[in-house]
Amino acid sequence: MQPDGKVPGGPLTEKWNRYRSTIKLVNPANKRKFNIIVVGTGLAGASAAATLAELGYNVKSFCIQDSPRRAHSIAAQGGINAAKNYPNDGDSTWRLFYDTIKGGDYRSREANTYRLAQLSTNIIDQCVAQGVPFARDYGGLLANRSFGGAQVSRTFYARGQTGQQLLLGAYSSLSRQIAAGKVLMFPRREMSDLVLIDGQARGIIARNLVNGEYERHIADAVVLATGGYGNVFYLSTNATSCNVGAAMHAYRKGAFLANPCFTQIHPTCIPQSGDYQSKLTLMSESLRNDGRVWVPRNQDDKRPPNAIPENERNYYLEEKYPSFGNLVPRDVASRNAKEQCDRGNGVGATGYAVYLDFKDAIKRDGKDVIAKKYGNLFDMYANIIDDDPYKTPMMIYPASHYTMGGLWVDYDLMSNVPGLFVIGEANFSDHGANRLGASALMQGLADGYFVLPYTIGPYLAGTVRPSATTDHPAFKEAADAVDTRIKSFLNNKGKRTVDEIHRELGQITWNYCGMARNEAGLTEALQRIKELQTEFWENVRVPGSADDYNLSLQKAGRLADFLEFAQVMVTDALVRKESCGGHFREESKTEEGEALRIDEEYCHTAAWEYKGSGKPPEFHKEPLVFENIALTQRSYK
Amino acid sequence: MRENDTIDITLKVWRQKGADVKGRLETIDVKNISTHMSFLEMLDVVNEDLTLTGREPVEFDNDCREGICGMCGAVINGHAHGPEKAMTLCQLHMRKFKNGATIVVEPWRSRAFPIIKDLIVDRSAFDKIIQSGGYVSMNAGGAPDANAIPISQEIADKAMDAAACIGCGACVAACPNSSAMLFVSAKVSQLALLPQGKPEAAQRAWSMVNTMDRCGFGNCSNEKECEAVCPKEISIVNIARLNREFLKASFFSTVE
Ligand SMILES: Cc1cc2nc3c(=O)[nH]c(=O)nc-3n(C[C@H](O)[C@H](O)[C@H](O)COP(=O)(O)OP(=O)(O)OC[C@H]3O[C@@H](n4cnc5c(N)ncnc54)[C@H](O)[C@@H]3O)c2cc1C
Ligand code: SF4
Numbered sequence: 065m066q067p068d069g070k071v072p073g074g075p076l077t078e079k080w081n082r083y084r085s086t087i088k089l090v091n092p093a094n095k096r097k098f099n100i101i102v103v104g105t106g107l108a109g110a111s112a113a114a115t116l117a118e119l120g121y122n123v124k125s126f127c128i129q130d131s132p133r134r135a136h137s138i139a140a141q142g143g144i145n146a147a148k149n150y151p152n153d154g155d156s157t158w159r160l161f162y163d164t165i166k167g168g169d170y171r172s173r174e175a176n177t178y179r180l181a182q183l184s185t186n187i188i189d190q191c192v193a194q195g196v197p198f199a200r201d202y203g204g205l206l207a208n209r210s211f212g213g214a215q216v217s218r219t220f221y222a223r224g225q226t227g228q229q230l231l232l233g234a235y236s237s238l239s240r241q242i243a244a245g246k247v248l249m250f251p252r253r254e255m256s257d258l259v260l261i262d263g264q265a266r267g268i269i270a271r272n273l274v275n276g277e278y279e280r281h282i283a284d285a286v287v288l289a290t291g292g293y294g295n296v297f298y299l300s301t302n303a304t305s306c307n308v309g310a311a312m313h314a315y316r317k318g319a320f321l322a323n324p325c326f327t328q329i330h331p332t333c334i335p336q337s338g339d340y341q342s343k344l345t346l347m348s349e350s351l352r353n354d355g356r357v358w359v360p361r362n363q364d365d366k367r368p369p370n371a372i373p374e375n376e377r378n379y380y381l382e383e384k385y386p387s388f389g390n391l392v393p394r395d396v397a398s399r400n401a402k403e404q405c406d407r408g409n410g411v412g413a414t415g416y417a418v419y420l421d422f423k424d425a426i427k428r429d430g431k432d433v434i435a436k437k438y439g440n441l442f443d444m445y446a447n448i449i450d451d452d453p454y455k456t457p458m459m460i461y462p463a464s465h466y467t468m469g470g471l472w473v474d475y476d477l478m479s480n481v482p483g484l485f486v487i488g489e490a491n492f493s494d495h496g497a498n499r500l501g502a503s504a505l506m507q508g509l510a511d512g513y514f515v516l517p518y519t520i521g522p523y524l525a526g527t528v529r530p531s532a533t534t535d536h537p538a539f540k541e542a543a544d545a546v547d548t549r550i551k552s553f554l555n556n557k558g559k560r561t562v563d564e565i566h567r568e569l570g571q572i573t574w575n576y577c578g579m580a581r582n583e584a585g586l587t588e589a590l591q592r593i594k595e596l597q598t599e600f601w602e603n604v605r606v607p608g609s610a611d612d613y614n615l616s617l618q619k620a621g622r623l624a625d626f627l628e629f630a631q632v633m634v635t636d637a638l639v640r641k642e643s644c645g646g647h648f649r650e651e652s653k654t655e656e657g658e659a660l661r662i663d664e665e666y667c668h669t670a671a672w673e674y675k676g677s678g679k680p681p682e683f684h685k686e687p688l689v690f691e692n693i694a695l696t697q698r699s700y701k
Numbered sequence: 702m703r704e705n706d707t708i709d710i711t712l713k714v715w716r717q718k719g720a721d722v723k724g725r726l727e728t729i730d731v732k733n734i735s736t737h738m739s740f741l742e743m744l745d746v747v748n749e750d751l752t753l754t755g756r757e758p759v760e761f762d763n764d765c766r767e768g769i770c771g772m773c774g775a776v777i778n779g780h781a782h783g784p785e786k787a788m789t790l791c792q793l794h795m796r797k798f799k800n801g802a803t804i805v806v807e808p809w810r811s812r813a814f815p816i817i818k819d820l821i822v823d824r825s826a827f828d829k830i831i832q833s834g835g836y837v838s839m840n841a842g843g844a845p846d847a848n849a850i851p852i853s854q855e856i857a858d859k860a861m862d863a864a865a866c867i868g869c870g871a872c873v874a875a876c877p878n879s880s881a882m883l884f885v886s887a888k889v890s891q892l893a894l895l896p897q898g899k900p901e902a903a904q905r906a907w908s909m910v911n912t913m914d915r916c917g918f919g920n921c922s923n924e925k926e927c928e929a930v931c932p933k934e935i936s937i938v939n940i941a942r943l944n945r946e947f948l949k950a951s952f953f954s955t956v957e
């Protein structure tokens with residue numbers, strides 16, 4: 065079966081307007097009769113829940129944290145893109161669209177990406193009206209900066225806390241609807257299964273994380289806004305609760321997983337210091353605007369950085385990519401850091417770090433200017449590493465950061481399971497094989513404020529759903545399955561902790577399916593993940609009980625899903641024998657060693673279908689058609 | 702990075718099964734802790750050990766582990782979020798403790814924050830306060846162009862200072878009266894400073910303060926402990942702003 069993206073007809077620039085003007089509308093009086101479940105309260109989920117409620121729908125909203133305000137979106141630092149062209153530097157909807165498609169290495173759907181660029185400007189208007197305190201220029205107008213090597217300044221920001229401010233804006237709208245009684249909020253809940261009735265998504269089983277009860281919720285449609293799966297690498301810049309559980313419940317009920325091998329590794333993170341490490345902290349990409357990346361020319365040079373003379377330093381990005389230098393895209397910067405370290409030129413205690421040096425910038429602009437730009441980041445670094453980056457170069461290393469893959473959706477953001485919508489990082493989205501900096505926040509809010517509230521209407525108005533209650537056998541079956549799984553963790557009484565096994569999974573995925581991948585490594589990884597999965601089910605030890613707060617128990621469920629998901633991710637990486645975006649296949653490179661895309665064979669979205677426990681998933685292909693853009697190979701030389 | 706030192710410490714950590722049962726401090730000896738670990742990573746190591754030796758791990762809230770989500774928090778030797786200034790618990794590192802130190806770890810204590818388990822408390826009262834007015838009443842779709850109303854850099858900066866609150870609850874834990882005034886004032890100030898939030902400013906202050914009282918938080922008697930522990934350095938100047946808005950609201954409501 066070939067998944068159908070259901071892209072509306074007409075010229076690219078007109079599609080969304082035409083779609084909006086011709087869709088079947090839900091009568092305002094009828095909206096009150098429809099119930100919608102929204103799982104997740106990050107930018108995507110909070111904005112969707114609030115907006116759906118504003119339109120009159122009845123919404124139930126769920127999140128793992130104690131408050132919707134704490135979703136992982138809160139941690140985004142850098143900013144949010146919008147094609148406002150306030151700086152008058154030549155930006156436009158078309159240019160943002162083009163940059164996004166090109167940045168994604170031509171592996172996203174044109175129509176979705178164009179719509180995203182179109183809606184980007186509305187997001188900024190919406191957020192300012194909510195009271196989001198974006199940075200401003202002296203004249204009082206909004207400030208913009210260039211981000212991640214973009215040639216125009218289209219990034220809006222609120223100090224280094226853009227995600228926080230945008231999320232608090234969405235949370236405030238959500239809170240208003242909770243107060244109005246239009247949203248029922250369920251915090252400290254984990255969606256533990258998806259319930260289908262007659263093939264339509266009709267509800268969820270939510271586990272109450274405080275008392276362990278399984279709650280049944282029924283609705284007319286289910287929206288997943290459950291974020292990305294970056295923690296499949298164990299160490300990542302993501303919050304510790306980020307997980308792939310909700311997506312896997314949907315997958316096991318028939319929803320396709322698309323392009324799971326497209327993951328983004330961020331080049332500027334604080335390196336790992338020991339086995340106990342629980343997460344990696346991101347240092348904003350903006351640092352590369354002024355910092356120079358280097359490693360010692362000699363292998364295993366153990367001298368302190370300041371004792372290494374200039375001619376023995378290798379500024380490898382500047383040397384290799386003279387026109388982009390330290391501002392090459394994330395994947396190129398990451399891969400080159402790995403190459404240097406694999407070769408034995410890495411620095412720091414583990415040898416897996418490179419220097420990011422501000423010496424020349426401080427000499428040029430003075431310490432005060434650098435402190436004004438990056439003071440917060442320097443302080444954060446100093447606190448974690450216990451070293452002064454004004455005097456000694458910072459050490460950085462790449463880390464798992466964002467996942468472009470996710471549940472497959474059509475133009476309406478509906479998965480192939482009728483009534484199951486997926487928004488934000490959880491869907492396979494508009495970013496193709498790689499995402500531009502400051503575009504995830506844009507996508508989450510576009511989906512939630514401006515796309516889904518429209519596209520869910522035709523489904524609700526145009527389909528027939530049998531009337532049912534939570535007594536339907538499908539609910540009982542799902543709740544029983546959840547219970548069996550929970551009990552089996554607790555009764556196992558094995559010898560290894562959840563974290564220990566998760567760490568081991570992370571080593572496999574990071575080493576074989578991280579910044580560079582090859583056939584032999586991926587084949588081995590698949591085998592080792594299967595063995596680890598068996599080991600997990602036989603030998604995991606989960607303390608405590610099921611009827612009170614038990615974080616180990618929550619983590620066990622999430623790890624079970626990561627172990628299953630990792631196999632789909634590696635399988636996807638195996639069959640995509642080209643390099644594109646964040647997916648670098650060592651077998652597919654140019655003579656100069658750069659990524660080589662193979663459009664003749666791989667210009668498609670890979671959509672994977674569940675075929676039963678322990679069985680390999682089935683591959684489906686959605687061909688990508690580019691009617692408006694000519695495909696070119698990326699070059700940053 | 703400095704030498705990888707290790708230290709031994711004695712934890713006295715609060716254990717409590719649930720809201721309705723009595724809690725107590727449990728003593729746990731912890732050996733060989735790398736000084737590079739964060740405080741929460743130290744607790745992870747302790748929990749791994751408890752798990753493997755058949756005991757129940759210490760439950761504590763956390764998520765981002767980089768000081769922005771506001772999920773973590775505990776009182777460390779009497780200080781909310783630990784001894785360092787402008788820092789959340791997840792950002793505190795073990796190098797700040799001496800070898801042989803005894804560290805007392807307790808949950809936030811406030812009538813308005815009932816204990817769920819061990820170090821985890823229920824902060825949903827904060828959400829209730831925001832629901833009672835911590836927003837601008839506008840729906841998606843109708844907003845004017847973002848640059849239609851210029852806002853001076855100074856005002857935008859002040860609003861951002863207030864908006865930086867992460868809703869962690871340390872201010873309540875540190876206050877002898879368990880007042881939530883710093884938290885409430887941060888949101889009221891942010892929105893009152895900005896033209897978008899002005900029209901509802903007085904009404905907002907009125908209903909948020911009333912909700913705060915109803916949720917069981919105490920009154921503000923200017924102790925300033927909140928400001929001292931706040932990881933985001935929210936200033937008590939915001940409380941003055943809140944009082945101004947609140948007075949306006951009481952004035953109008955008596956005139957009516
Ligand atoms: C450190 C960092 C910095 C970043 N900086 C930027 C930036 O500057 N610009 C940019 O554009 N992007 C940035 N990103 C990416 C961006 O932050 C994320 O992609 C985006 O916020 C994801 O939003 P979301 O709404 O899709 O999901 P999330 O914010 O991850 O929210 C997921 C929600 O789902 C809930 N949930 C998950 N599973 C379940 C379940 N089973 N049951 C119930 N609830 C569940 C969670 O509780 C949460 O509420 C950054 C990412 C990181 C890690
Ligand atoms: S005011 Fe400070 S201490 Fe209080 S909740 Fe906000 S950030 Fe935490």
Ligand code: FES
Pocket residue numbers: 762763764765766767768769770771772773774789790791792
């Ligand atoms: S865990 Fe997020 S602030 Fe500490």
